[in-house]
Structures are given as structure tokens and as C-alpha cells.
Amino acid sequence: KIDRERLWKVLHSTCEWGKGERWGDGPTDIGMSRLTLGDADKQARDWFVETTKSLGCKVQIDAMGNIFAVRTGKNEGPPTYAGSHLDTQPTGGRYDGILGVHAGIEALKTMNDLDIETEYDTGVINWTNEEGARFPISMISSGVWAGAFSLENAYKLVEVGGKATQKSELERIGYLGTLEASHKANPIGAHFELHIEQGPILESSGGKIGAVEGAQAYKWFTITVRGRDCHTGTTEFQNRSDAMLTAAKLILHSHNKARADGCLASTGILKLRPGSTNTVPGWVQFSLDIRSREDATLSKLEEALKKDFERIANGEDVSGVNAQGTKGRGCTVEWQLDTDSPATKFYEDCIKCVEESAKSMLGTNAGGQVRRMTSGAGHDSVYTSRHAPTAMIFVPCREGISHNPAEYCSPEDCGNGAQTLLGAMLRYDRY
Amino acid sequence: KIDRERLWKVLHSTCEWGKGERWGDGPTDIGMSRLTLGDADKQARDWFVETTKSLGCKVQIDAMGNIFAVRTGKNEGPPTYAGSHLDTQPTGGRYDGILGVHAGIEALKTMNDLDIETEYDTGVINWTNEEGARFPISMISSGVWAGAFSLENAYKLVEVGGKATQKSELERIGYLGTLEASHKANPIGAHFELHIEQGPILESSGGKIGAVEGAQAYKWFTITVRGRDCHTGTTEFQNRSDAMLTAAKLILHSHNKARADGCLASTGILKLRPGSTNTVPGWVQFSLDIRSREDATLSKLEEALKKDFERIANGEDVSGVNAQGTKGRGCTVEWQLDTDSPATKFYEDCIKCVEESAKSMLGTNAGGQVRRMTSGAGHDSVYTSRHAPTAMIFVPCREGISHNPAEYCSPEDCGNGAQTLLGAMLRYDRY
Ligand SMILES: NC(=O)NCCC(=O)O
Ligand SMILES: NC(=O)NCCC(=O)O
16 A cells, blocks of 8 residues: 555655745645756756655656656566656646656555566656647657657757747756666656646546546647738728737637637747837737547648638638628637657556556456546557557546646546545556 | 938938848848847947037937037027937837938038028927837837937836836946936937838829828837736647737737727737747737727727737627637736826827928929828827927838838938928018
């Protein structure tokens, strides 16, 4: 049995590094702002390395700054890992990613405490830049490991609103490792990831543990709208090429269309130029995040939006956004694909290890409390599953709130998750 | 007669300070980016002071950094001024404001060249921060002079996207003057302002000189939309309080409604938080610039938008923006008034001086080439007209383009404007 109190205490003590906004009165009612590869992330990483070394682990850092801590087992062979991430959103919480890493460390501590000898090596991974918040490609480092991105392109990625690159920041904080970032050079035996659900399903259905079968598909785009700067006071609507008004129409339409297709659409970043109250902006750039359970549905939505955006920017009416005729002279629209994460199915063997572990922990009345589900968010497990048996464990979070300082997972649910994780790893190791 | 070549040459030579984007192949086909009180503005100011002093003017700087250069006349009494501004938009052109100041200086040079003795003093004014681009209240310094803003509030104004205040920047560049910024302490006898039209009317009607009768009303607001940060991948539309989606609807609706009412609406600035592709923004702030010829029409639009924004943010449908039902849980909307510039009527006596001067310059076929018109933009003349006889002179600019690097006024039109300005000043001085 894991030490639930120790897990809770250690997790929150490390949340000193990268503290965010306070949202409540309790000692842990403070959000996180630990952007990847920043100074606070370095502190959390240093703690990770020290702690796992002190548990007797061999610690290696790869070329993307991913950290692999391994506890030796009886036989040689790729380790069974618990993996997740210590970076957060700019206004994130204390559980998204962080819980998964801490639960992995707690699992290793428990194995040590109980002198458990595993068949093969076991370990914990801290993946770099899972969030994609600072460098805007999510899970890029497990992606490089999986061969989905080249190291070269990953290194060049520039931070949102700044100039630093992933490589320059890895160097700056001393986490540019020598191990090749590759599933071939550094294989994984199995990957289990504990994570808060980040949605309301478990909580609202009374579920305790989600055995995650896979993740929905998503794509991230940068959309650039080009019009013409002009004076707000002297330029009639019909003479404008208003990139901001056009962007507003595109954003509204993307939501209308996604909703009609049973998908999601979101814009989380928007920049404009020149940025003056009395100049109609000639340039707007915004992010578009679209999601669906099915790759085919997502592709259909993407194709439809590409056509519709073009038509809307040219003043044609689509879903009412140009109905009132403030169309002006039109703008151009350019799409750039930043992230393409297809729908993922995890491994039945691993999912079963999670289910069995959860049921044995919850005991006789486990029935409805363990449920199979699909992840709305992407996770590093999406990439590990391309080259290693993988499954995830979800625990409830309050009101499904995540990517928000008020994200919350109770000590009980954190403990349940960590216990299930340990059980799943040991089950898989024996199997 | 003014020296048209000298005017053109000197104007463009000073455009070295604060050069912007090149948009064509010609030597002057380069825009301007001379934000008020920046280093380039200081260079232009230093040039203004030196030049007018070398012409024998007495130069004074007031507490808002407005610069008054005065050429002595026969009798004592408040001077007849040519006034405009040397600051530009971040992506501005070489004529908006700059032409008016240079034409004023050219008028003084011509008076010197021809040994003209005026009845009263004459002079040129360079007003600080006319554009309202860096510190977001337009014409704030002529506004302080007119008593429309307190010096204290003007000093506190913070730059867009930064921390500097108007006062700290006035101090930094050495233009915090000792003269009181007040129409009482420093009265103006009359104010003539030459400016490019910034719209297409003169050009498309074959007009050469606009005798400007007044300016339309406008108001600037900062609108803050508050929702809740959440995960883009795990939060269904109905559980979101999406501040960006709501802002998109409000921006679209403001255009629809303004158009229906024969007004203008524009959004030139938009900021959001936290600014991550996979977090639905919980906070968006944008500028709203609304304009109308009639104060009453503008007030009606403002009132309607205040009600409509509230309803739209709460998910009610107004003008179709919520028709598709992606309304979620709603957001709050807060309005802040930044600039209130009522409709302005200039002085008939001054307008007549402009008309007569233009007609005498254009000669026999002047008929349709001089036309009375209303300004779509605000100008420092709006504030001087509260306490001094005022009129403006418009000259055509290509395609009505302004607040854009490609803003262009031909040498002929620049010269016509300066000649009309000199004539109007001398006519008013005699009168
Ligand atoms: N779990 C999580 O927030 N992952 C980031 C990638 C995504 O936006 O789905
Ligand atoms: N002329 C000019 O651009 N003035 C700035 C104030 C306004 O936006 O009307």
C-alpha cells in the first residue's frame, strides 16, 4: 500500500516552485504557473533527479530534457514506467501532470519500503513540455521520442510571445541531455500514466477510477488573417479589410460548425497588429484547436472550415456571420498546422492491469466505480503507445475543471490513483 | 507664395526619425512609426524647436509637452496659430499630422522671406500625443489645454503594452515644460490646422481643398469580458464561459448594429489571458471605437450596445450571433469610457478665411475644387475650438488611406494645403 499522506505532502511541497494565483483559503488553494523549461521547472526537475537518485534509481536525461529514473529489477529488459509531466499551463493547477509524476515516485518509494523485487526494471518519466503552452506543440518531447517530430524542428520551436527556443531553454537550465531522444535508443517496456480526468464524467457518475482506452483526435492550427490597416474614423465599412472583424467571424463560425458536427473548437491565443484603438487592424493571428473522437470526423471538420473561412473572409455568408453585410473588401486567410494528434487506442493488456488493480483496491463494491473511458485531452501516453504497451488511469477532479488555478483532486482520489498505478505496474511487470 | 519644394524636402528629411515600413520603391515610400514621446519623437521635437528658434520665434513648452513657437506681430494679443502633431500611429504615414506642422513652419518661413509684418503674433504648435496610439486617449494634450482632462489624469495615463506613463516619458525625453497647460494661462487667438482628409471624398469628387466645418462625435471604450479558464479538450461547449468566443460575438454585433444605425464601430486592440492554445481564455479585453455625426445617434448606439452586450454574453440571441446556440454558461461584460469627443462645429469666420484663401490660390476654376466637409477623425482643433476660433483645411490623400504606411499626399496637394494655410492665417490676422 502506498503512503497517501506522504504523496499529498510531497506533491504540495514541490508546488512552491511555480506558484500561481490563490483561489481559495486553504493551504493548497493556490494555482500553478510552471511553464516548461522556466526557472521553476528547473527547480522541480532538480528535485525529481535528486529524489529518484536518493531512492537508488539510475537517472538519465535525453536530448529533449525528458528524465528517465529507473529502479533495477531481476531481469534485463525495457522498464515498466509511470510517466507524466511536471510543467503546467500559465494559469494551471496542482494536479494536471504533477500528480502522475508524484504518484510514480510514490510507487517506487513503496516498492523500496516493502523491498519489492520486480521481474524487470521499473521507473518514472518526467516528459518535457507536455502542455504545449509555452512552446506551442503539446507533448512534443514524447513526440520526438516516438519519432513523430524531428529533433531539429523541436529544437527550433519558439516560445509564445518571446524569442527563446526549446533548445536555448534546455541549455540555459542545464537539461539538454546526452541520451538520444528515441524509442529505439531508449525503449520503454510499458507506460502507465495517472492523470486527473480534466472533465466531469467520473465525478458526475460517482466513478472513482477511469481505465482509459484511448484519446480523442485533435489538431492545432495557427490562422493568419490579412487585411489592410486603416483609420477607424474615416474609413467606411465597405472600404475596409478588417482583419479583426474577419477573425471574430471565423472564431464564431468555427464554434458553430464544430458544435453542429459534434466536435470541439477553441481559440486560446489571438494577436493583432498594429494594435491601436483608432487603426483597423490589418493583421490578426489566432490559434484554433479542434477535437473529435474520430479522425474522419475531424478531417471533415477541418476541410469544411478551410472552405468556409475562405468564403467568410471574402464576404459570403456562412452560418449567418455575414448576414448583416459588414463584409467590406475582404481579407485573406492562411492556415498552418502546428499539432496533429490522431485518435489513439491504448493496449487492452495494460487497460486490464489498470481495471484489475483498481478493483482490487476498491474491494467488493468496486463495480460501478471503475469505468472505461476516452480522454478528451492529449497525453504523453498518446505517443508512448505508438511504440510501447500503454494505458492511463483517470481520477475525478472537481467539476471537471482543469487548466485553471482552481483545479482540484481530493487527497482520497490522489491516493486511489497512485495505488491503482502501483498495482497496474506490478501486475504488468509480472505478466 | 510658399516654397513648395522646400516644404516637401524638409518634411521628408525629418521622416528619418521614426521610419516605418517600406511599401513602395520611391525614396519617400516608407511609412512612419513615431509613437509619441519615444526617442524618434524627441528627435523631431528637437528639430522643431531648433528650426522655429532659427526663424526668430519665441518657443515655449507647456506641462503636457505641447510646443508653441511664436513669431512677433505689430500688436499684443493671442497669436493666430497653425497647429498639428508630429507623432504617428505605430504603422502610420508621413502626412497625418506631420504635414500640418511642416506647413505651419513653411508659412512662417515665407512670412520671413517676404518680410511680412502681421497685425498680431502668429505661430506654430506641435501638440503632444494627438494619435492616442501609445497612450490611449487621443488629443489628450490639447484636451488638457482646453480643460477637458485634468493634468493629473493625463500624467497617469499608461502606455499600451507597457509601464511608462505620459509623465515619465515627458520627463525622460526632456519635454515636461514649465508653462501651464491651459487655455487661460496660454490663450490662442485662432487655430488653423492643415491635415490630409484621411478619407476618399476629396479625391473621388475631384476636390482640391476641404474647408472643414466640424468633426464627427466619437467615443472610445475598453470592454472587459470575464469567463473561466478551462481545458479546450475536455470541456463541452455547454460547460464553458468562453471569454474569447463571447468577445468575437460582441465585436461582430457592434459592427452589425453600428452599420444598421449609420455609425462606425471598430476594434483595434484585443488582449486575452492566459494565452495558451489549449486553454479557453477566461479574460479578454478589447477596445471599441464608435463614431457618428450626431451626438444623439452615438449615445443611442452606446446605450443599445450596452444592453445587447449584456444579453449576448448571457447567451440570448441578438442579431444572430447566438443563433447557433454555442452559448455556454455566459460571461460578464464591463465597460470603461476612455475618450469622449462630442461632435464639433468650427467657426464660420475661420472657415470663410480657408475658403477665400483656397479660392484665391486656385484661381478662376476654383469652383467645385473647394468644398465644405466634416471630419471623420478627431483632431486637436476639436479641443482648440472650445476656446478659440478654429477651422481646418483638408487635402486629398490617395484612396483615402491613412493610419497605414502607404498613406500618400502628392507634392501638389501638400503645397496647396500649405498655401491655403498661410493665406487663411494672414486673412484671419488682418480680420
Ligand atoms: N492533458 C493535457 O492538458 N494535455 C495537453 C494536450 C492537450 O491539449 O490535450
Ligand atoms: N486624425 C487622427 O487620426 N486623429 C486621431 C483621433 C481619431 O482617431 O480620430
